[in-house]
């Protein structure tokens with residue numbers, strides 16, 4: 001059932017336009033209003049919520065980082081985002097005024113499930129973003145927002161991630177409208193931009209050959225790191241995890257502003273740096289970070305929005321994603337990082353769909 005693709009992972013990367021369309025369009029009515037079937041959060045309930053906790057593991061946690069920004073930006077409620085194995089053991093301050101959001105593709109990750117139970121015991125309202133219908137996390141939640149990614153076979157999470165992002169944008173806009181903190185024109189601007197996403201993802205996938213070429217040139221490079229600012233930092237974390245998980249390259253990610261606080265010491269000739277530079281208000285700052293690593297011999301692969309042409313003079317290679325609202329770039333900018341991880345892994349002859357030492361769903365503590 002790989003439908004002509006060499007691996008499930010690649011097939012699933014290419015299924016993202018469909019997963020994103022399903023997750024989004026099933027929730028929009030003809031007036032562009034968001035209808036969330038499994039969510040019974042009312043304006044009254046939301047009025048009493050003064051804090052949101054997003055808790056998950058791995059890639060789902062990285063989706064949560066983007067979700068945190070979206071909820072703070074559109075619903076203007078303070079949000080914390082935590083990895084489940086940490087949340088559980090640090091006696092977090094949770095009460096009846098807390099909305100606890102669990103994110104999980106499988107809905108069976110034990111740390112996420114136990115965190116949910118702990119939050120529930122403390123009186124929080126539980127909302128989950130889950131892909132597998134009827135899973136444990138789904139069953140134990142008050143509110144449920146399914147991602148419609150379809151089954152994900154590859155251990156590396158790809159389409160689950162982009163559909164989790166869509167679920168978060170929908171939820172953030174929904175909450176912002178419900179509590180009256182989101183202006184109408186901003187709401188509709190976001191909805192219009194979201195509806196263009198499946199097409200734009202396809203445009204990105206159409207450029208996969210560029211990434212394939214880059215992978216062919218760099219797949220033996222063991223000195224790699226990712227950097228970004230703002231929401232690009234969240235994508236740097238996700239891109240780096242994907243690369244290390246399936247290529248076994250010792251990659252890591254940093255907030256680009258932290259470069260001079262340590263990491264720059266690692267840069268030497270041909271260190272491969274993936275620089276995420278999609279955010280308008282942080283663009284100049286990223287440009288200087290790119291120049292700093294270039295000056296020390298790094299090979300820089302930048303990911304930016306169409307139109308930022310001066311980057312081609314600064315970075316060694318630039319991948320352009322279609323323009324969109326800055327809040328929505330993660331849906332597009334993560335895709336070249338997924339493709340890079342995939343092609344590097346395949347070129348190294350790894351078992352891409354089943355990387356060593358990993359299980360699809362971690363049901364032990």
Ligand code: M6R
Pocket residue numbers: 057058059060103104105106107108109112155156157158242245360361362
């Ligand atoms: O099923 P879950 O979304 O709860 O799984 C969480 C993580 O184990 C998972 O995202 C893992 O990090 C992936 N293999 C990353 O690609």
